Amino acid sequence: MHAFEYHRPASSKDAVSLVSKKPEGRYLAGGQSLVQAMKLRLSSPSDLIDLSALKDLTGIRTSGSTVEIGAMARHAEVAGSAEVKKAIPALAALAGTIGDRQVRHMGTLGGSLANDDPAADYPAAALGLGATIHTNKRKIEADKFFKGLYETALEPGELITSVSFPVPKRAAYMKFKNPASRFAMVGVFVADFGGKARVAVTGAGPSVFRQAEMEKALSAKFAPDSVAGIKVKPDGLNSDLHASPEYRAHLITVMARRAVEAALK
Amino acid sequence: MSTSLIGARVQRKEDYRFLTGAGQYTDDVELPHQSYAAFVRSPHAHAVLKKVNIEKAKKAPGVLAVYTGTDLANAKVGGLPCGWLITDVKGQPMKEPPYPPLAQGKVRHVGERVAVVIAETLAQARDAAELVEVDYQVLPAVVDAAKASKGPKLHDIAPDNTCYVWALGDKAAVDAAFAKAAHVTRLDLVNNRLIPNAIEPRSANAVYSRAGDDYTLYVASQNPHVERLLMTAFVLGLPESKVRVVAPDVGGGFGSKIYLYPEDVVVTWASKQLNRAVKWTAERSESFLSDAHGRDHVTTAELALDKDGKFLAMRVQTTANLGAYLSTFASCIPTILYATLLAGQYTTPLIYCEVTSVFTNTAPVDAYRGAGRPEATYVVERLVETAAREMKLDPVEIRRRNFIRQFPYQTPVALQYDTGDYDATLDAVLKLADVAGFPSRKQQSLKSGKLRGIGYACYIEACGIAPSNVAGSLGARAGLFEAGEIRVHPTGTVTVFTGSHSHGQGHETTFAQVVAERLGLPMEAVEIVHGDTSKVLFGMGTYGSRSIAVGGTAIVKALDKIVAKGKKIAAHLMEAAESDIEYDKGVFKVAGTDKKKMFGEVAFAAYVPHNYPLDKLEPGLNENAFYDPANFTFPAGSYVCEVEVDKETGATTIAAFTAVDDFGRIINPMIVEGQVHGGLAQGIGQALTEGCRYEDSGQLVTGSFLDYCIPRAGDVPSFKLDTRETACTHNPLGVKGCGEAGAIGAPAAVMNAITDALGVKDLPMPATAQTVWRSMHKAA
């Protein structure tokens, strides 16, 4: 790790203004991705602007049709939240599959979305539920947020403040874990909004993506059989030590069908 | 003291210290005038070092020195020695290329050390290390054992990258037996390369004292005396008396900390150059790149059988990957500790094994938990199970038809088993695993979309490699005895010094149980000291499950001397004949009378010799012993594994694992179970999750825990364990050793179960979900 300056601003305004003055500065949320990269000397920010004192980035609020979660909500908080469990149990369950206990008590929703790791879990929920990402400047639809490998619509210095998740009729997330990292080798989030279904796939491509054919079939009939026969094309899917594109393509179908089964349970 | 401490589940004495963070590991040792080292490592697998420019690094803040291979060569620092000379099939010595601590002229694997930067702080050392400019001329690389002989040459001394071709057994007789066989089973097997990953990374902290012109090296090592011997005699050219090696608390080794490593040499040498304490602790990434790896065999194995499934002969051809350089014991692992185990538990009368060991552009390979014996067991037990399937015999029945039942038994591959009862462990495991209930469990699994399979492994292990003279005739360049010393203090408490080393095994408890039981003292009166060359008289260290069988026996021998001297003293004190003195449970008695002296009274008399036969007997009560075993010990056992395979994804889980082992006499069953659990987890890891992978270019793909998968608790089931006991015939405790068994027996049991579930002949390890899915896909 290289040396850096540490800041702990008390308000979002201060945080944003600090970052604007430090072109090589970065926000620090749970540090579960950023600090690893710094230790490996893959990332060497000049300044770390710690978001942990920002009260306005915390909290979980439910209002009928949406659940709004602060960017600094830790994974464990979401996993254990009675409100989230009641409104969108699939979201709480997803948060509970992230990393290990220690990681879940440090890592945050905002950090996970801003980082946009191709194998991260939260992006599947954000895209699968059609969430809205609130920043210090604007609101960004999930459909327009994830741009590619570790790339989002965030502008330099833009701060995620919270995320609103629409409450579906039913939803579920099925994660086939990478045996080593326990990130998603393939994770599929399905959501049924009553005649309109969304399917988001993480871990399989350069960034999270929607699966149109499955969405169409599930919108017509939200049942396991609707997706069980859909063969996903391996083109463009990730290839690594653990899974070939063909294997990932196969797993997308299996995980999608299992997710629908789980959602219907 | 009424119940015996031998066989008791005594809580581990060391755990309080470990669990409360009071353990003292090498990295915890901070010395006055401490400085810190960072190594510049090659990013290339094979390259000529055209230029190493250290000027910028030398000027960086806090930097005390930057050294390269040239500096070490100029200072006449030698290369690292190999501790075992293998003589090849033509009677020629193996090829021993130089292994300089810092690269000279060329680098031969990713992670090889090119330079070292020593600075006031660790951060400064690491920052400056980035400023070392190395001009590499990249060469083509070879990483696969099977391709090595045709690959680019690593060392001038070995033009075809072959270290040796070695063989054991009567080839002509074996070939003749194959020609007459009713059935031949053949398997092409790969024993996957593993990366050890002890929880504590390697670490070394050396300090030079001008006052004594001597060095102290704290190092995470499994055998400090061997480390000292190799470093002083072969590398630094110093008398042993000038180097003290301390291996304090060590957080696991699994073999990877047996060896003398370049970093240890460099910090020790540099400590004198700088007159500073120099510390280096590996980052996890460095561990992946530069700790000695394990296994990595490519094998063709054949078993010849008669029509009734009796084994007639075995023929094995193995290519073993030694990596880029010869690590300390690399050469003996795929030979002496592998081919000699190919008889397994069976009466196979003829065995021939030929081993070609090769250099490749990968990290050196050496002993890793089991060391040769897991590879041998994998060959034997995969062959046996496959033969049973091919001949439509029950895999249990085929084993029974071939078990050795008469002991001592001379195998055709040099070893002589002293004792065992293979039916006993097999019978017990069949019951404990409820093998009879397997068909119904299989049906049950099918209902939830899972294929269930069952697999067996009956392993044999040779522990406590011995005797020294035989090992010597086979090429060992070291003795294989152990030393122990008993120091009785004037008040009757005891300090025991052992040349064994504990890095997780619990010696401080097990050895204390032996001593306390033998002397009839409470556990608290016995302290075990190990790991410091200036305290312990000598030691060969801990590996090959040798601690209790060899180290424990040395202690028992010294205890016998203590009791013998104690009797002399007691006889004097009680004015009785020495031959009338009996010693029992801490009391010296005159036979047939009620006269007695407590152990503490006798000890006190030895140190305050007022009433003492000074004319005939030296004062004091302190004895030591060196013990060189007459033979290996031969633990053996039977394992049964049941797996469930998800038909859709290929994901495989261990549904049940049952192990019945014969470790001879057991001192502490709780500690033994812990050893078996750990060994099984590592064996299951090899079979299901762990596989070191290099790209063809020589880059390590599995260079972190993001890609290299060691099993977690959730990956292994709750093990069902039991033991059977045939006491070792040639040591006084009747013990055999238990440290490696699980890792030796498990891979074959797991792979036999998976191939049973899938109905395929073979599958490569690790059987990851993708591998299993592909196999089903092909079959479908």
Ligand SMILES: Cc1cc2nc3c(=O)[nH]c(=O)nc-3n(C[C@H](O)[C@H](O)[C@H](O)COP(=O)(O)OP(=O)(O)OC[C@H]3O[C@@H](n4cnc5c(N)ncnc54)[C@H](O)[C@@H]3O)c2cc1C
């Ligand atoms: C051992 C381990 C296992 C893991 N397993 C999983 C897993 O199974 N699934 C999974 O999804 N993830 C996993 N993670 C990653 C974990 O979830 C991280 O917490 C997450 O990816 C990043 O969140 P963070 O709060 O730690 O962000 P940080 O590491 O602090 O920051 C990450 C990036 O986001 C930026 N950032 C942070 N907050 C904001 C904000 N509010 N606005 C704008 N930018 C911001 C930072 O500047 C940085 O660039 C694992 C991590 C570890 C260490």
